[in-house]
Amino acid sequence: MTHSLHRRGDRESLKGDFVVLGCPATGVNKKGSAPKTRxxxxxxxxxxxxxxxxxxxxxxxxxxxxxxxxRVTDGTIVQCTFDNREKVVSLxxxxxxxxxxxxxxxxxxxxxxxxxxxxxxxxxIHTVEYxxxxxxxxxxxxxxxxxxxxxxxxxxxxxxxxxxKLVRDIKRGRRTPEEASLEIAKCCxxxxxxxxxxxxxxxxxxxxxxxxRY
Amino acid sequence: MKVDENKCIGCKRCFPYCPLGxxxxxxxxxxxxxxxxxxxxxxxxxxxxxxxxxxxxxxxALYQPTEPWPREVxxxxxxxxxxxxxxxxxxxxxxxxxxxxxxxxxxxxxxxxGIELGRPGVATSFRDVEVVAMALTPLGYEMAEENPVTxxxxxxxxxxxxxxxxxxxxxxxxxEGKCKLENLAEVLExxxxxxEKVDTVxxxxxxxxxxxxxxxxxxxxxxxxxxxYSINSKNNMGLGEPVFKFPE
Numbered sequence: 001m002t003h004s005l006h007r008r009g010d011r012e013s014l015k016g017d018f019v020v021l022g023c024p025a026t027g028v029n030k031k032g033s034a035p036k037t038r039x040x041x042x043x044x045x046x047x048x049x050x051x052x053x054x055x056x057x058x059x060x061x062x063x064x065x066x067x068x069x070x071r072v073t074d075g076t077i078v079q080c081t082f083d084n085r086e087k088v089v090s091l092x093x094x095x096x097x098x099x100x101x102x103x104x105x106x107x108x109x110x111x112x113x114x115x116x117x118x119x120x121x122x123x124x125i126h127t128v129e130y131x132x133x134x135x136x137x138x139x140x141x142x143x144x145x146x147x148x149x150x151x152x153x154x155x156x157x158x159x160x161x162x163x164x165k166l167v168r169d170i171k172r173g174r175r176t177p178e179e180a181s182l183e184i185a186k187c188c189x190x191x192x193x194x195x196x197x198x199x200x201x202x203x204x205x206x207x208x209x210x211x212x213r214y
Numbered sequence: 215m216k217v218d219e220n221k222c223i224g225c226k227r228c229f230p231y232c233p234l235g236x237x238x239x240x241x242x243x244x245x246x247x248x249x250x251x252x253x254x255x256x257x258x259x260x261x262x263x264x265x266x267x268x269x270x271x272x273x274x275a276l277y278q279p280t281e282p283w284p285r286e287v288x289x290x291x292x293x294x295x296x297x298x299x300x301x302x303x304x305x306x307x308x309x310x311x312x313x314x315x316x317x318x319x320x321x322x323x324x325x326x327x328g329i330e331l332g333r334p335g336v337a338t339s340f341r342d343v344e345v346v347a348m349a350l351t352p353l354g355y356e357m358a359e360e361n362p363v364t365x366x367x368x369x370x371x372x373x374x375x376x377x378x379x380x381x382x383x384x385x386x387x388x389x390e391g392k393c394k395l396e397n398l399a400e401v402l403e404x405x406x407x408x409x410e411k412v413d414t415v416x417x418x419x420x421x422x423x424x425x426x427x428x429x430x431x432x433x434x435x436x437x438x439x440x441x442x443y444s445i446n447s448k449n450n451m452g453l454g455e456p457v458f459k460f461p462e
Contacts, residue, residue, distance in 0.1 A: 003294075005448045006333070006417045014446050025313035026360070029455065055294050077312075095453060103313045103454035110447045117451065125424045126452030127314040129326070130432075130443040132418040135409040140336050147334065155294040155306075156233050156334050156385050157264050165230040187231065187264060189294055 003154020004079065004107035004192050006131045008147045011109060013201070017152075017194050018082040019107040020044060020091065022100065030075045033102055037072050040100040041065075044080040047091040051081040053191020061185040061195070083196035085116060092120035145208065148201050153188035162187065167209050170202065177202040215259050215266060217252050219243065221275035224250035228276060231268040233385060234258060234337050251275075260337055260385045261285075262292035284378045287340075290362060291384035298362045307388045308360045311421045315450050318458035319392075325432055326392045326421030327355070327401060333386040333417050340366070340379050342412040343387050347373030349408040350389070353400045358390040392421075398435050423460065 004019035022040040024033035045052060045065055053059025057071045072078070082088050088106065095104055106113050114125060134141065141147060142160040150158040166180035175183070181198035224240055232238070237258040243249035252275075266276045281289065290298050291306040298306070310319070311326060320326045329346050332338030343363060351357075351373040357364040368376045393401050405418060420443070422432045436443055 005419055005446075006330075006444075007446055011445055017446075021312060023309060023312040025309060025316045025454065028313065028316045056297070092451065095451075099453065099455065101455045103315055104451040105312050105448055106451060107446065107448045109445050110449070111445075113447070113449050117449075122451055122453075124426060125449045127311045127320060127421065127423050127450040128430060129311050129419055129421045129448040131446070132420055132436075132441060132443050134334070134415050134417050135405070136331075136412050136415040137336070138415055140415060142335070151334050154333075156332075157262065157294065159231055159233045159235070159264070160335055161230040161232070161235060187268065189267070 003190060005129060006134075006151050006154065007107070008144065008151045013148060013197065014109050015112060016083050016085065017108060017197050018085070018088050018113075019192050020080045020082065020088065021077065021105040021107070022102050023077045023105060024075055024102045026075070029101060033074045034072050034076070036101045037076050037078055038069050039098070040095070040102060040104070041069060041072070041078050041080070043094055043098060043100070044091060047082070047087045047094070049080040050083045050195050051185060051191045051193055052079070053189065054078045055190045058189055059185065059191030061182055079191045081192055081194050083194055085112060089116050089119045092116060092122060096120055096122055145201070145205050149184065149198060152193045152198065153190075154192060155188070155190070157187045157189065158184055158193070159187075164209070167202065167205055170206060215254055215261055215263060215276060215278050217254055218275045218277060219251040219253070221273045222251035223273055224252055225272065226252070227270040227272070228252070228265040228268065231265050231270065233262060233264055233335055234260065258337075258383070260292040260383050261289040262385050263289070263295065284382055287366060287379050287382050288384055291387050306362060306384070306386060308358050308390055310358070310390060311448065311450055313454060314423065315452045316454040316456060316458050318460060320421050320423050322423050322425065322460065323395050324392050324423075325395055325398050326390070328419040328421075329389045329405060329416050330419070331387050331389070331412070331416040332384060332414050334415070336415045337383055337385050338387055338414040338416070340375055340382050340384070340387070342414050343389065344373065344375045344380065345411050346405065346408045346416065347375070347389050349404045350391070350401060353393065353404055354397045355393045355401055356391050358392075361388065361390045363387050363389050395431055395435075398432065399439055402439065402441060
């Protein structure tokens with residue numbers, strides 16, 4: 001399960017994009033993990049994520065934080081998305097001090113994440129996972145500008161055509177880029193979609209794309 | 215995912231929410247003159263449920279029937295809300311490196327490799343999944359026990375999938391496992407060759423325990439062989455408890 005890994009974009013686009021996951025381990029600390037996961041989520045929420053969710057319940061753009069907290073069970077994996085390095089530094093400092101006990105994972109630009117860990121006095125990354133890109137029939141993929149948005153949902157629930165429809169809606173004055181970004185966020189149940197980055201990417205797309213369908 | 219032809223008014227609001235693109239067909243209603251309805255191509259649909267969850271159908275025409283085996287594997291791998299009981303993790307994969315700080319799943323000298331077929335937004339047939347899986351097993355690639363794709367294999371030693379799932383499709387299906395560091399170059403070469411044989415895309419991911427000091431062991435191998443890896447990554451913070459004692 002690598003749903004926060006394969007986000008596409010250049011350094012400039014990804015430098016303010018962090019997904020922080022809390023994950024209990026089957027056979028190790030999963031049993032009785034619900035209170036730890038709730039504590040992890042409460043701490044994350046204090047630090048101002050732009051999105052937060054649990055795969056089975058939804059995210060803060062299609063339900064409430066209280067609903068997400070209420071439906072945490074032993075084994076629930078939760079995600080919090082941040083648009084700001086400083087917020088992640090303060091979050092990791094607090095997690096280091098309060099130690100919820102479940103595994104904590106941060107997806108982001110590798111050297112920026114290591115810098116955050118140094119600042120939070122966490123030492124070196126424990127285990128790293130790199131994306132080696134997309135192989136095979138890559139001619140079947142949409143434009144890179146569209147991929148930057150759709151790959152923010154690792155379960156591939158953001159449709160290429162939805163991006164096209166929303167760009168068209170913005171151009172027609174039916175939605176603002178912020179509203180369009182929130183519409184995309186609703187599709188990504190887990191809460192991995194960075195709505196701040198999404199808004200920025202949609203703004204960047206507007207002069208480049210003319211959408212005719214839908 | 216199916217559409218009730220007696221409720222659907224053919225408004226097409228659900229179309230742009232389908233991650234697989236235009237897989238719907240418009241039909242004239244057989245008994246109501248002038249009325250059209252949508253039929254979803256059942257061969258292409260992976261039962262991910264996104265159109266239903268988008269909550270855009272004004273007449274509640276979309277519904278997901280309970281699908282029998284083997285079609286049920288589509289939703290298991292494609293709908294993130296469904297938990298595969300074998301992995302005990304919602305979604306289509308495992309905990310992999312996320313819990314390596316407490317499980318020790320990936321030890322020094324081992325490399326985790328995941329191949330996520332169908333992603334992003336193309337979908338995959340299980341025949342293509344089998345092509346990649348069978349390319350890896352002769353090279354000492356050990357399939358992850360808890361992974362759903364591993365459970366759909368009739369022979370885990372060869373990577374052969376069960377005959378009855380081969381005609382099924384998924385939005386994405388992940389082959390997860392690990393190999394020894396010394397086999398990494400061969401395994402990557404096999405994946406590269408398999409990429410030429412499949413009719414889909416796949417994302418490749420690579421996992422390594424980071425040593426307390428010095429270079430991450432996979433980096434010089436990737437650089438020597440000319441493989442690119444992304445500037446962004448997924449990073450375990452080592453905050454889980456109880457801490458797994460890794461050998462030096």
